[in-house]
Amino acid sequence: xxxxxxxxxxxxxxxxxxxxxxxxxxxxxxxxxxxxxxxxxxxxxxxxxxxxxxxxxxxxxxxxxxxxxxxxxxxxxxxxxxxxxxxxxxxxxxxxxxxxxxxxxxxxxxxxxxxxxxxxxxxxxxxxxxxxxxxxxxxxxxxxxxxxxxxxxxxxxxxxxxxxxxxxxxxxxxxxxxxxxxxxxxxxxxxxxxxxxxxxxxxxxxxxxxxxxxxxxxxxxxxxxxxxxxxxxxxxxxxxxxxxxxxxxxxxxxxxxxxxxxxxxxxxxxxxxxxxxxxxxxxxxxxxxxxxxxxxxxxxxxxxxxxxxxxxxxxxxxxxxxxxxxxxxxxxxxxxxxxxxxxxxxxxxxxxxxxxxxxxxxxxxxxxxxxxxxxxxxxxxxxxxxxxxxxxxxxxxxxxxxxxxxxxxxxxxxxxxxxxxxxxxxxxxxxxxxxxxxxxxxxxxxxxxxxxxxxxxxxxxxxxxxxxxxxxxxxxxxxxxxxxxxxxxxxxxxxxxxxxxxxxxxxxxxxxxxxxxxxxxxxxxxxxxxxxxxxxxxxxxxxxxxxxxxxxxxxxxxxxxxxxxxxxxxxxxxxxxxxxxxxxxxxxxxxxxxxxxxxxxxxxxxxxxxxxxxxxxxxxxxxxxxxxxxxxxx
DNA sequence: TTACCAATAT
DNA sequence: TATATTGGTA
Numbered sequence: 001x002x003x004x005x006x007x008x009x010x011x012x013x014x015x016x017x018x019x020x021x022x023x024x025x026x027x028x029x030x031x032x033x034x035x036x037x038x039x040x041x042x043x044x045x046x047x048x049x050x051x052x053x054x055x056x057x058x059x060x061x062x063x064x065x066x067x068x069x070x071x072x073x074x075x076x077x078x079x080x081x082x083x084x085x086x087x088x089x090x091x092x093x094x095x096x097x098x099x100x101x102x103x104x105x106x107x108x109x110x111x112x113x114x115x116x117x118x119x120x121x122x123x124x125x126x127x128x129x130x131x132x133x134x135x136x137x138x139x140x141x142x143x144x145x146x147x148x149x150x151x152x153x154x155x156x157x158x159x160x161x162x163x164x165x166x167x168x169x170x171x172x173x174x175x176x177x178x179x180x181x182x183x184x185x186x187x188x189x190x191x192x193x194x195x196x197x198x199x200x201x202x203x204x205x206x207x208x209x210x211x212x213x214x215x216x217x218x219x220x221x222x223x224x225x226x227x228x229x230x231x232x233x234x235x236x237x238x239x240x241x242x243x244x245x246x247x248x249x250x251x252x253x254x255x256x257x258x259x260x261x262x263x264x265x266x267x268x269x270x271x272x273x274x275x276x277x278x279x280x281x282x283x284x285x286x287x288x289x290x291x292x293x294x295x296x297x298x299x300x301x302x303x304x305x306x307x308x309x310x311x312x313x314x315x316x317x318x319x320x321x322x323x324x325x326x327x328x329x330x331x332x333x334x335x336x337x338x339x340x341x342x343x344x345x346x347x348x349x350x351x352x353x354x355x356x357x358x359x360x361x362x363x364x365x366x367x368x369x370x371x372x373x374x375x376x377x378x379x380x381x382x383x384x385x386x387x388x389x390x391x392x393x394x395x396x397x398x399x400x401x402x403x404x405x406x407x408x409x410x411x412x413x414x415x416x417x418x419x420x421x422x423x424x425x426x427x428x429x430x431x432x433x434x435x436x437x438x439x440x441x442x443x444x445x446x447x448x449x450x451x452x453x454x455x456x457x458x459x460x461x462x463x464x465x466x467x468x469x470x471x472x473x474x475x476x477x478x479x480x481x482x483x484x485x486x487x488x489x490x491x492x493x494x495x496x497x498x499x500x501x502x503x504x505x506x507x508x509x510x511x512x513x514x515x516x517x518x519x520x521x522x523x524x525x526x527x528x529x530x531x532x533x534x535x536x537x538x539x540x541x542x543x544x545x546x547x548x549x550x551x552x553x554x555x556x557x558x559x560x561x562x563x564x565x566x567x568x569x570x571x572x573x574x575x576x577x578x579x580x581x582x583x584x585x586x587x588x589x590x591x592x593x594x595x596x597x598x599x600x601x602x603x604x605x606x607x608x609x610x611x612x613x614x615x616x617x618x619x620x621x622x623x624x625x626x627x628x629x630x631x632x633x634x
Numbered sequence: 635t636t637a638c639c640a641a642t643a644t
Numbered sequence: 645t646a647t648a649t650t651g652g653t654a
Contacts, residue, residue, distance in 0.1 A: 168649065193637065206637075211647055214639070 022136035026051045027071065031061040031089065032078040032104065041104070042077065050138075058084035062092055069097045073141045077123075079105035079112065087119045090542040091169040094120035098202070104129060120166030168208045177201060178212060263632045279471065 181198035192210035
């Protein structure tokens with residue numbers, strides 16, 4: 001006798017012998033990884049005259065249930081099983097077959113029982129289970145089927161009023177569906193309702209999906225914050241610097257607004273992780289303090305972050321772009337380090353074979369080609385915005401005089417442009433960056449003499465005050481922004497700094513290593529020398545760096561290049577690195593979130609590798625929504 | 635009205 | 645922490 005028959009009998013009001021005999025022959029699937037318990041359970045169930053099937057593996061149970069969902073009337077499952085948590089099994093069974101599930105555990109902890117019930121268990125039996133308890137389990141089958149027709153025939157509201165729906169557990173399987181749906185929809189359309197439709201999971205509601213979506217975004221945000229802070233702390237430790245030190249607090253919003261020239265960025269926007277906009281991104285992605293930062297610095301993060309992300313995303317979107325380009329020489333190291341970080345730290349479990357050289361050239365060519373794949377992520381660029389993009393070109397073309405006050409003004413202007421034009425952080429700008437760096441910006445004097453010193457002079461000065469390293473030998477550096485002495489002093493201090501580091505590896509540096517040690521073999525010397533002309537002091541810097549601090553080099557060349565191309569260095573890497581190398585605390589979560597996706601490479605027509613990518617893109621979209629124009633994002 | 639989404643509650 | 649619910653908004 002099947003449940004259908006039971007139901008038929010019940011609903012038809014005809015309760016004949018079959019119904020009376022119902023518990024006899026009820027088909028029970030018993031799941032327990034402990035063979036003794038399983039045997040015991042099997043015996044007891046048989047004594048109750050049930051028709052028993054046993055399995056010691058939860059996955060096998062799920063497989064059996066899926067293959068023929070009408071083959072069982074009830075499931076009894078242990079809570080603790082090695083291959084799959086009993087709660088997950090419960091959840092999946094509840095969602096997919098809607099069979100009554102009884103949880104079984106030696107642990108009678110109320111919380112655990114509650115968890116079982118919350119997850120949809122119709123009962124929770126404590127081991128050792130008694131036959132008296134098993135004799136009555138059939139009632140769950142009846143009860144389940146008695147309720148179900150009502151919920152089908154009556155309105156959901158009514159149903160809810162006396163039967164609260166089981167709390168949804170986002171199992172890996174469910175999450176995978178979610179990710180697949182998001183990927184299938186594309187970022188634009190990935191809203192709860194559509195996701196829900198695509199997931200096609202019984203019992204799941206739009207609210208469930210919305211909640212999950214929100215949670216995912218929030219987790220990504222937390223991860224971002226967390227690792228950016230870590231990064232900045234590391235940068236402070238490694239380089240010292242007023243700029244970095246001040247990236248901790250969050251006051252100074254007013255300053256930012258003033259600089260940005262926009263009143264749209266409300267405090268609410270700042271306080272909300274997903275309110276997006278430049279502030280939201282500054283807040284979330286960089287965790288910056290805007291207080292006392294120069295304008296140019298203020299806005300760099302948002303620019304840099306997107307720039308970097310754009311570049312990085314190209315890798316993912318143009319995986320087949322052929323290698324070999326002179327462009328690679330300049331941009332080399334940036335995407336490589338990012339990707340390698342990602343590969344080695346985040347994606348190591350995915351076992352995706354990747355080739356560094358391909359990654360390098362993929363990035364560069366992807367940008368240079370300006371061949372945007374037919375991807376819904378890529379929205380039309382702002383026609384008003386030329387390829388050079390807002391502050392981008394400005395920054396480069398104007399920041400020629402080293403340490404002139406104009407440098408800062410330019411920074412402000414450029415920053416304003418970022419805001420005004422909104423999106424200098426888009427695909428086209430990524431493209432432009434590539435061209436920019438490879439062709440029109442072969443690290444000429446202007447780079448060395450203006451951009452680099454300009455940044456670093458501040459840092460040099462900052463060393464004097466804040467560096468945890470011993471920079472006392474450079475205390476002669478004065479506020480160097482007005483004349484070229486600053487440059488020299490900067491160089492001296494940098495060289496000293498490097499020497500210091502080489503001579504006395506600090507604890508902070510050791511900490512850094514932990515994070516950066518996953519980088520590839522590229523050394524600072526290699527990268528830097530390919531990017532920076534043989535300027536004496538830089539050569540010495542390079543040399544020094546090259547001796548002991550291979551890993552540092554990646555960060556450094558990122559900084560230099562980033563600055564040179566619009567002044568976004570620090571956050572470029574912070575953001576990106578953070579994304580790619582989540583720290584250990586957040587990683588576990590993230591892995592849970594992303595692992596299912598990683599394992600099904602290529603599921604998404606958009607080519608997202610992970611939900612992280614998707615959500616980053618989604619977040620970017622939201623950020624973009626705060627801005628007037630420019631809708632290219634990734 | 636519906637759906638989205640940030641905030642809040644559990 | 646994970647998920648549900650609420651409430652403002654488009």
